[in-house]
Every structure is written in C-alpha cells, then in structure tokens.
Amino acid sequence: MGASLNGFLDDFVLPLLGGSRSTVRLKSPLSYADLANFQDDAGSLTRDDVQYARVRCGRRRVERPLLPDIDTFELVFWMGLHNLLFFDHPQLGQVWASDAKWRLVEATTASFLDRAQPESPAQVVARDLAMEGVMRLVRVDQIVETREAEVRYFGQPAPRRIGLFDSVAYLQREDTVNWIDFRHSSPTGRLLHRAFRASPLTALIHADRARGRASLRNVASLLAEPAYARAVVYAWAGSEDWDLIGAAVLERLLEDLGLGIGSEHGPPSSVAASAEEPEAPPSVTVAAGVDQLALDSEDTDPAPLVAALIHLHLLKVLEMKTRAGFGAPSSSPAWKLFFGLPLLLETLAPILGDPGIQVLGAAMEARWTEYRSFVRGIISRDELRWLRDTFAPALTQGNRS
Amino acid sequence: MAQSLLEPVAAGQTRFRLHGLFVDARGVAVGREILVIFETIDRLVGFLGAYSEEMSLDELFLSMTLETGRREGGGRAFLLRCQGGDSYAIERIRRLASVVQSTTYTGAGSIFVLPRDRKTPFGFDLTNPAETVGSVGPDDVVAVSETYATQLQVIDRLDPIELVQRLSMRQHPIPGGKIGNDPELCGLREMALVLVSPGLASRLTGWLWRRQVQMAGIRLSLREGEAGSLLLRLRDPPGRILEILDGIPGVELFVPVSPRAAVEVGWRHPIHLASANACLPGDEMYLFRGRADRVERIPGSPKFVDGSYLVEHELSTRPPDDEEARLLSPEISTVSLxxxxxxxxxxxxxxxxxxxxxxxxxxxxxxxxxxxxxxxxxxxxxxxxxxxxxxxxxxxxxxxxxxxxxxxxxxxxxxxxxxxxxxxxxxxxxxxxxxxxxxxxxxxxxxxxxxxxxxxxxxxxxxxxxxxxxxxxxxxxxxxxxxxxxxxxxxxxxxIEDAPTISNERVGRFALWRYRGEG
Structure with a gap:
C-alpha cells in the first residue's frame, strides 16, 4: 500500500466501489499519519474515476443517487474499512508488534469508523457505497489438502514450494467465499458493529446479517424518498430470508420506540415466548451483547419504516411467494409481530396512506384479503391488540418512552 | 368457227346476261355460289385435304353441299357447292381444284360459268341469254365453259362430316424408320396416347411405372361384350419407350392432332383434322386407327386417372437383405459444416x-x-x-x-x-x-x-x-x-455478480514499526 492518497484510491477505494474484475489489495494498516498525508493531497479526491465509480455504485440502489461531494469523513470511513479488512489478514501473527500496538491499530480504526457517522441522508447514501462493497466482497481461498491436514490460504496464493516435494501427495483447490459471511478475527468482529453503525442504510438492507445498532434517524428520513424506499423494499424482497429481515427491522424499531421486546411496554407475549424458546432467531441475536452507542432516535420518524415493512408484505403477495416463507416459521415475537403489520393497515392509514391495493385489480385484492386472514392465524389475539392499542398510537402520536 | 358460249366481261360492266352475276369490289364478275365438279371421289378428298391444310374446313362446311350428279351423256361426278361472292375465295378454290384436275365455276341457281382467268381479268358472262343454254330442271346444274355446257342432274347428297369420318387412313412413313430418330418423336414429344389391349394392360402399366413414365389412363370398352382396353396418356415419353411400345402387338400409339382427335402413329388422315372440328360433332373423342382401319368414338371427354392407381402394387414387408441394404445406403463422401x-x-x-x-x-x-x-x-x-x-x-x-x-x-x-x-x-x-x-x-x-x-x-x-x-x-x-x-x-x-475480490498481500514483519496513534 502506498502512502499516497492516489495509491490508496487505486488499490482500495476504486476496486471496492468499481466491482468488476477488481481486487482490493491489503498490505498494512493505515494510521493518523496516513490520514494527514491524505489530507495534504485532498485534491485527488475529486478524481473523475473516483466520482464515476461512486455514481455507478450508487446507481445500484437508485437511478439518481443522492450523493454529496467526497469529504474527509468519507475518506476516513474508507480508511476505517481498509483497516477493518486488514484485521482478517492471515499473516498478522508474523508481524513483530506488541499487543498494545495492535490495540492502538484497533482503536485508530474504531475512531475512523466512529468519525464517519452520517449526519444527513446524503451521507447515509455515501457510506452505503463503500459498505455495500464490503458486503459484496469475495475472497478466493487456496486450499491445499494432504493426507494429514488441510491448509487454507486466505486470499493468497499457495506457496510454490508445496510442489517441490514429490513425495508429498496433495490436492489443491479454490474456494470462493463471501467475506462478510466467513468467520472473522476478534478485532474485525468488533469493528464490524461500528462499520454498520456508520452505514445505516446498509445495515437496514442487510438487517439479517448486519451487526451493531445503526441509527435509524437518517435512514427513516431517507426512506421518505420514494426511490430509496422502493430500493430498500425490493432489496428485502429479493432475499430468501425476507421475513427474518422484516422481523429484525421491526425489533430494532420497537426498541427505538421504547417498546422493545421484554420491556415494560413491550408486546405481551414476549416474556412467555422467550421462556418457551430461549433461542432467539439467529438474525436478531446480534442486537444483544454489543457495545451500545447512543442512538440518535430523538428525531426519528418511524412511519416510513413501517410503511416499507407493510409494502414488503404487499410485494410478496404480488409475487405469490408468501407461503414459501411459512415453511419454517419462527416463534420469535418480532417475527409474529412483523406478520401482524398488514392487519394494522386501516389503523395506520392516516399516517401511512393507502397502498392502493384496489388499483391492482380484484384478483390482487382477493389475494391480499386471503393473506390477511392467513396472517391472522400467526399472531395471537393479545399481540394484535397490543399492536393496535400500543404500537399504532406510538407511531401516530410519536409516543416514545 | 363455233360461237363461244362465254364472252369476257368488260371493265365497268354491271349488267350481265346470266342472272346472279354481279361485280365485286375489284370489278370482277362473280356469282353467289361456287361450283366445283370432281370426276372421282379421290379428287374430292384430295381437294378437301389440300383445303384443310390452308384454311379451316369449318368455315367451308357452313355453306358447302356435296352432291352426286349424273352427266347428261352418262357418267357421274361429284359436285361441291359453296358460298361465293368474292373473287379471292373463287381463285383460292380454283387453285386448289386445279391441283386435283377439277374445274371451278361461279354463278347462282343452276347455271354456272367459268371464273376469271389471266386472259379475262373481269370474268365471263354468257354470250347469249340464259334461256339459250337449254332447259334446266330444278335438280339440274349446268356448267358453261367457253365451248361446251355440261348439264348434270343431282341424284344424291353426301354428308361431308360422314364422308370425313369414313375416310380410310393412309400410311405415313415414320421419319428415319424409328420414332426415336425423329426429333419431334412423330408429334409425341409432349404427349402420347396408347391404346393397350386388355390382356396387356396390367403388365404394361407396371413396366411403365417402373420406368417412371408419367401416365394416366382410362378403361374403354371398344366393343360390346369385350373386355375393356386401356387408353393411356403419357406425358413427355422418352423416345426409347415409344419405340418399344410401337413394336408391341396389341399396343397402338396415337398422335393427338386436335383436342378431340388422335391418329395412329405411322398413319395419316386425308383431312387435316385440326382444322376440321366441325367434322367431329359432339363432345366425343375420336381415335383414328390405321392398322385396324376403324374410328373409335369415346363417349364424352375421357377422364384420365393417375397412373399410380392403375398399377398393381405388391407390397413387401420383408426387410432388405444385406445386399439390398448396401445398395440402399451407399457410402458418399462427407463434408464438415x-x-x-x-x-x-x-x-x-x-x-x-x-x-x-x-x-x-x-x-x-x-x-x-x-x-x-x-x-x-x-x-x-x-x-x-x-x-x-x-x-x-x-x-x-x-x-x-x-x-x-x-x-x-x-x-x-x-x-x-x-x-x-x-x-x-x-x-x-x-x-x-x-x-x-x-x-x-x-x-x-x-x-x-x-x-x-x-x-x-x-x-x-x-x-x-x-x-x-x-x-x-x-x-x-x-x-x-x-x-x-x-x-x-x-x-x-x-x-458474475460483479463482486470485488480481496487479495491479502504479503505483510512484512515490521509492518507496524512506524505506526503511531493520533497526535
């Protein structure tokens, strides 16, 4: 990795944003000294290829992305992501450095990621560019199998000396893995929470895989934009685990509203459900046990989020794939409450508006009615009453505990 | 010197002693009718044949009458009378009649005079009034020449159509001795009609079918109580096939000469039948057979049936043996696409x-x-x-x-x-x-x-x-x-999902040697 900003852009940022046939190269962690060097050469941030890569990356979400100019905070976020990825480097144990030095590197990285907290919907979109690149990162591992063991070289070519010993029978193969889904080192696991918190849009879209608790404030205001709301809902609908994503988002929203599961004003069946089934859905367990940061939820208007969740139901009814989601139902309270949202449509109509099911035709209306009667069997009567008496007023009146 | 019975007509003369004469457009004295006197019937047939080669007999037959007359002094003659009124028509008939040594007259009613010749370009008229020619009965015809007046009494009428149909065929040698030597295959190049006797029909159709001759056929019963003969129509027959057919007893080849008439190969009808449709009344088809000397009348227009239905098939379900299989699947050179x-x-x-x-x-x-x-x-x-x-x-x-x-x-x-x-x-x-x-x-x-x-x-x-x-x-x-x-x-x-790849580059042992915190 060169110390210059141009080198950093070429080796890391452009491949991360650009995508096709690009390789993100990781050599050494970045420090504050590197940040100072980069700031001295800030003019390189206006490079055309970088701008083009950002726009093209943003168009993966919407046709006209809401992108601000590149600022220092976005650069810092890129540096934080670089260090985050570096902590998964397989040769860190070979570096002669003390634990304190490694803690310094982790603290620096955490600082980078925390500094990059978005302040506006445009910055949310800007963070999503790079973070979405991290979500899509793949790593080609070389696996060498011998009779005794199997050695995996993480994102590195296997040593050529393996082939020097004819007496050693081995088999070499490649395995392509998605970086975000593969096991991570401890520092990387800790830093991922901060990275998701710095990119709430990515965390919202990949709610089933995201770690940490991102701020919903700017995301909710971003969802007021129809293009981004549509992009988010369609991204959810494109996932096989759309119901788990919806449950994770709803659970996070309930906590923001002070109606978290298990809380005083939470849903009635939460205690019983947690007693019967101590295992929460895997997608939402990450919310617990994470160092909590202050949430900027004071100005959050959760209505667009709820509207997006209901729209997700509508999309699935349109696709006629709703039954597939019921193949392995979860008894998680959030999962049940998520399926109770379509029953609140009339109650929330004053603030969410009419989804326009009648416009879609009589057949769609009949399917939607059938779907609502079906989900009525999922949610209990007490939970439905709680949604109408507690959750809906909290949305309409902004009643937060 | 005896007085001439006829005198030349002068130019511009409009009045004639013979009733019925008048001047045509060229100023020639002509009568309403033309009379041709044939001494024998062969001359009559020869005249009709020659006329049919040049003109349509159908037009001639419309106004023509054939009669048998007896001469005043004995002997018979055949009288052909038809419409005149035109010096051109008279000259054409006179030219053809002179070929068969017969004389042509023009006139009207019962008295006829010689038409014009080179010496008398405006024709002839009687020198004396018609009454001087002699007593003429209603069935009598008087043909007046310059020196002699021939009187004939009509004793019988002949039907020209019946005459044409009863005429005997004449042998006509095949050019080159063989059908195949004639470039036009004796007129059979496009189509040939084959009359097959009943006993040969089955084998002949099979033979033609194997030779891939395009054919159609119809069964005919030429005589009552006789098994049906087969009339085949061959399209574009090869000369070699025709030669073989021509040599088979019981098989007769016919050349279509008109849509409704066909003449046997090697024979010729005295009349050119193509110009004599009126000779073949009705919608029957006529086969003029030379060797049999018969005319076969096929009632109605024959409806030919495709030859594939005339052939007796012998279907075989036996699988081809090796020898046949080798012949059926010949090895050919293959090329690549x-x-x-x-x-x-x-x-x-x-x-x-x-x-x-x-x-x-x-x-x-x-x-x-x-x-x-x-x-x-x-x-x-x-x-x-x-x-x-x-x-x-x-x-x-x-x-x-x-x-x-x-x-x-x-x-x-x-x-x-x-x-x-x-x-x-x-x-x-x-x-x-x-x-x-x-x-x-x-x-x-x-x-x-x-x-x-x-x-x-x-x-x-x-x-x-x-x-x-x-x-x-x-x-x-x-x-x-x-x-x-x-x-x-x-x-x-x-x-394919456009995912960037991580490459963990080699990290040196002193990668964090100069790493410093903030400040």
Whole structure:
C-alpha cells in the first residue's frame, strides 16, 4: 500500500466501489499519519474515476443517487474499512508488534469508523457505497489438502514450494467465499458493529446479517424518498430470508420506540415466548451483547419504516411467494409481530396512506384479503391488540418512552 | 368457227346476261355460289385435304353441299357447292381444284360459268341469254365453259362430316424408320396416347411405372361384350419407350392432332383434322386407327386417372437383405459444416461483447426501452458476454441492434448463431443444422468467431435475464465453459455478480514499526 492518497484510491477505494474484475489489495494498516498525508493531497479526491465509480455504485440502489461531494469523513470511513479488512489478514501473527500496538491499530480504526457517522441522508447514501462493497466482497481461498491436514490460504496464493516435494501427495483447490459471511478475527468482529453503525442504510438492507445498532434517524428520513424506499423494499424482497429481515427491522424499531421486546411496554407475549424458546432467531441475536452507542432516535420518524415493512408484505403477495416463507416459521415475537403489520393497515392509514391495493385489480385484492386472514392465524389475539392499542398510537402520536 | 358460249366481261360492266352475276369490289364478275365438279371421289378428298391444310374446313362446311350428279351423256361426278361472292375465295378454290384436275365455276341457281382467268381479268358472262343454254330442271346444274355446257342432274347428297369420318387412313412413313430418330418423336414429344389391349394392360402399366413414365389412363370398352382396353396418356415419353411400345402387338400409339382427335402413329388422315372440328360433332373423342382401319368414338371427354392407381402394387414387408441394404445406403463422401463469408444481410439476434467492454454494458442498459430490456438474455462465455435479443420479436428491433458494442451475431438456423457476415456452409436445411449439432428444443449453439470449428452449446438454464444480472458482469476466468459444453456453475454464477475480490498481500514483519496513534 502506498502512502499516497492516489495509491490508496487505486488499490482500495476504486476496486471496492468499481466491482468488476477488481481486487482490493491489503498490505498494512493505515494510521493518523496516513490520514494527514491524505489530507495534504485532498485534491485527488475529486478524481473523475473516483466520482464515476461512486455514481455507478450508487446507481445500484437508485437511478439518481443522492450523493454529496467526497469529504474527509468519507475518506476516513474508507480508511476505517481498509483497516477493518486488514484485521482478517492471515499473516498478522508474523508481524513483530506488541499487543498494545495492535490495540492502538484497533482503536485508530474504531475512531475512523466512529468519525464517519452520517449526519444527513446524503451521507447515509455515501457510506452505503463503500459498505455495500464490503458486503459484496469475495475472497478466493487456496486450499491445499494432504493426507494429514488441510491448509487454507486466505486470499493468497499457495506457496510454490508445496510442489517441490514429490513425495508429498496433495490436492489443491479454490474456494470462493463471501467475506462478510466467513468467520472473522476478534478485532474485525468488533469493528464490524461500528462499520454498520456508520452505514445505516446498509445495515437496514442487510438487517439479517448486519451487526451493531445503526441509527435509524437518517435512514427513516431517507426512506421518505420514494426511490430509496422502493430500493430498500425490493432489496428485502429479493432475499430468501425476507421475513427474518422484516422481523429484525421491526425489533430494532420497537426498541427505538421504547417498546422493545421484554420491556415494560413491550408486546405481551414476549416474556412467555422467550421462556418457551430461549433461542432467539439467529438474525436478531446480534442486537444483544454489543457495545451500545447512543442512538440518535430523538428525531426519528418511524412511519416510513413501517410503511416499507407493510409494502414488503404487499410485494410478496404480488409475487405469490408468501407461503414459501411459512415453511419454517419462527416463534420469535418480532417475527409474529412483523406478520401482524398488514392487519394494522386501516389503523395506520392516516399516517401511512393507502397502498392502493384496489388499483391492482380484484384478483390482487382477493389475494391480499386471503393473506390477511392467513396472517391472522400467526399472531395471537393479545399481540394484535397490543399492536393496535400500543404500537399504532406510538407511531401516530410519536409516543416514545 | 363455233360461237363461244362465254364472252369476257368488260371493265365497268354491271349488267350481265346470266342472272346472279354481279361485280365485286375489284370489278370482277362473280356469282353467289361456287361450283366445283370432281370426276372421282379421290379428287374430292384430295381437294378437301389440300383445303384443310390452308384454311379451316369449318368455315367451308357452313355453306358447302356435296352432291352426286349424273352427266347428261352418262357418267357421274361429284359436285361441291359453296358460298361465293368474292373473287379471292373463287381463285383460292380454283387453285386448289386445279391441283386435283377439277374445274371451278361461279354463278347462282343452276347455271354456272367459268371464273376469271389471266386472259379475262373481269370474268365471263354468257354470250347469249340464259334461256339459250337449254332447259334446266330444278335438280339440274349446268356448267358453261367457253365451248361446251355440261348439264348434270343431282341424284344424291353426301354428308361431308360422314364422308370425313369414313375416310380410310393412309400410311405415313415414320421419319428415319424409328420414332426415336425423329426429333419431334412423330408429334409425341409432349404427349402420347396408347391404346393397350386388355390382356396387356396390367403388365404394361407396371413396366411403365417402373420406368417412371408419367401416365394416366382410362378403361374403354371398344366393343360390346369385350373386355375393356386401356387408353393411356403419357406425358413427355422418352423416345426409347415409344419405340418399344410401337413394336408391341396389341399396343397402338396415337398422335393427338386436335383436342378431340388422335391418329395412329405411322398413319395419316386425308383431312387435316385440326382444322376440321366441325367434322367431329359432339363432345366425343375420336381415335383414328390405321392398322385396324376403324374410328373409335369415346363417349364424352375421357377422364384420365393417375397412373399410380392403375398399377398393381405388391407390397413387401420383408426387410432388405444385406445386399439390398448396401445398395440402399451407399457410402458418399462427407463434408464438415463450416463458416463462410457472405454478403447476406440479416437482423442481428445477439451481440458478443469482449470482457474488456463488459463493464460498459451496465451503462447501456439505460438506453434500452423496457420492452426490449425485459426480453433480453445473456450468457457469460470465455470469449465474452453474449447478449441475446428476444427471439421471435415480431419485427421489433432487438437489443443486439441497439447495443453499440461487440460483434453482432445472426441466426444461421433457428437457435444457431454465427458472426454477422458469415453463414454456414454448405447450405443445409435450417432444421437439419440443429439435428447435426444435436441441439435439444430449448438449446442454442453459437460460433463465437469464424476461426472456431465447433459451436458452443448453450442450454436454457444458462441464459440469464439481462435486466436482472447484466449490471453485474463477471470476469472471464470465472465464467469458464468446460470443453465445448457450457457449464454455468454455481461458482461462475457467484462471480458474475460483479463482486470485488480481496487479495491479502504479503505483510512484512515490521509492518507496524512506524505506526503511531493520533497526535
């Protein structure tokens, strides 16, 4: 990795944003000294290829992305992501450095990621560019199998000396893995929470895989934009685990509203459900046990989020794939409450508006009615009453505990 | 010197002693009728034959009467009377009658005079009044020449049509001795009629069928109580076949001379029948047989039946033995299907984009109309990205015509793509191309370039909707096809999603040597 900003852009940022046939190269962690060097050469941030890569990356979400100019905070976020990825480097144990030095590197990285907290919907979109690149990162591992063991070289070519010993029978193969889904080192696991918190849009879209608790404030205001709301809902609908994503988002929203599961004003069946089934859905367990940061939820208007969740139901009814989601139902309270949202449509109509099911035709209306009667069997009567008496007023009146 | 019975007509003379004479347009004295006196019937037939070669007998028959007359002094003659009134018609008949040594007269009623000749260009008139010729009865005819007046008494009338039909055929030698030596095959080049006796019909039709002679036939019963003969109509018969048929006893070849008349080969009718339709009344067909000396009347227009129904088939279910199988499947030299340059313009059905330009496809998607984009498919090949337009787009312009990248591919056969400007050679049937390539129903084949010899097979599952995935194009190394069969593996599908790759570069032992915190 060169110390210059141009080198950093070429080796890391452009491949991360650009995508096709690009390789993100990781050599050494970045420090504050590197940040100072980069700031001295800030003019390189206006490079055309970088701008083009950002726009093209943003168009993966919407046709006209809401992108601000590149600022220092976005650069810092890129540096934080670089260090985050570096902590998964397989040769860190070979570096002669003390634990304190490694803690310094982790603290620096955490600082980078925390500094990059978005302040506006445009910055949310800007963070999503790079973070979405991290979500899509793949790593080609070389696996060498011998009779005794199997050695995996993480994102590195296997040593050529393996082939020097004819007496050693081995088999070499490649395995392509998605970086975000593969096991991570401890520092990387800790830093991922901060990275998701710095990119709430990515965390919202990949709610089933995201770690940490991102701020919903700017995301909710971003969802007021129809293009981004549509992009988010369609991204959810494109996932096989759309119901788990919806449950994770709803659970996070309930906590923001002070109606978290298990809380005083939470849903009635939460205690019983947690007693019967101590295992929460895997997608939402990450919310617990994470160092909590202050949430900027004071100005959050959760209505667009709820509207997006209901729209997700509508999309699935349109696709006629709703039954597939019921193949392995979860008894998680959030999962049940998520399926109770379509029953609140009339109650929330004053603030969410009419989804326009009648416009879609009589057949769609009949399917939607059938779907609502079906989900009525999922949610209990007490939970439905709680949604109408507690959750809906909290949305309409902004009643937060 | 005896007084001449006739005197020349002067120029401009309009009044004549013979009643019925008048002046025609040329100033020639003519009568309403023409009289030709034939001494024998052979001369009469000769006259009719000569006339039929030049003119239509149908017109002549409309006004013609044939009579048998007796001379005043004994002897018989045949009288032919027809409409005159025109010096041209008189001269034509006189010319033809002189050939058969017969005399022509013109006049009206019962008295006729010689027509004009070279010495008397305006014709003749009686020198004395007609009463001086003698007493003339209602059935008498007087033919007056310059020196002599012949009086004939009509004793019988002849039907000209019956006469023509009763005429005997005349032998006519075949040119060159053989039918095959005649370039026109004696008039049988286009069509021949064959009258086959009943006993030969079955074998002859089978023989003709094996010789692949196009034929049709009809059964005729020429005599009551006799088995039906077979009348065959042969189209474009070979000369060799005709020669063989001509030599078979019981088989007669007929030359069609008119739509309703045919004359046996080697024989000739005295009258040119093609100009004598009136001689053949009704809608019957006439076969003039020379050797049998008969005229066969076929009632109504014959309805010929195709020859395939006349042949007695002997179907065999026995499988061919080895000898026959060898003859049925002869070994021929085989050629390979290859590409050849052509100038034929065709609508592109796909476009093959190099991997260098693959990243530009995503941006081009904004240019495509929704209807076009929704019907596009693409396949990732080692050679590049193959974007396929909608198949059977109903004349609409496809995406491959809109994308300004890569090499255009056209359909050489259904589902077989070749580079634009090339075609498959040899030009076999389009469906056969698919069979030769072994393509299933939904499969496609593509020749990525003109240098390749083998096509790449593309299954239906390997084609991916463009609008869903094209923005994320893959690297060529990952979308690899095994041999010539495209295998779109799960790993390749994963790679196609435009995912960046992590490369953990080598880290030195002193990578954190100068690493400092903030401040």
């Amino acid at each position: 290859s590409l050849r340059a052509t100038t034929l313009a065709r609508e592109p059905s796909g476009v093959l984009i190099d991997w260098e330009h693959a990243s530009l496809v995503g941006g081009l998607l904004y240019l495509l109309p929704p209807s076009v984009l929704s019907n596009c498919e693409f396949v990732a090949l080692t050679e590049g990205i193959l974007v396929l337009s909608e198949r059977g787009a109903g004349g609409r312009i496809g995406a491959s015509a809109m994308i300004p990248l890569g090499r255009r591919m056209v359909e050489a056969a259904p589902g077989v793509l070749v580079p634009d400007g090339y075609e498959l050679w040899p030009r076999v049937r389009p469906q056969l191309v698919r069979e030769l390539l072994g393509l299933e129903t939904e499969e496609m084949a593509v020749y990525p370039s003109e240098q390749v010899e083998c096509a790449i097979r593309i299954g239906a599952s390997m084609r991916v909707p463009l609008d869903a995935h094209a923005v994320r194009v893959s690297s060529p190394a990952d979308a690899r096809f095994a041999s010539q069969s495209a295998e779109f593996t799960a790993a390749a599908a994963h790679q």
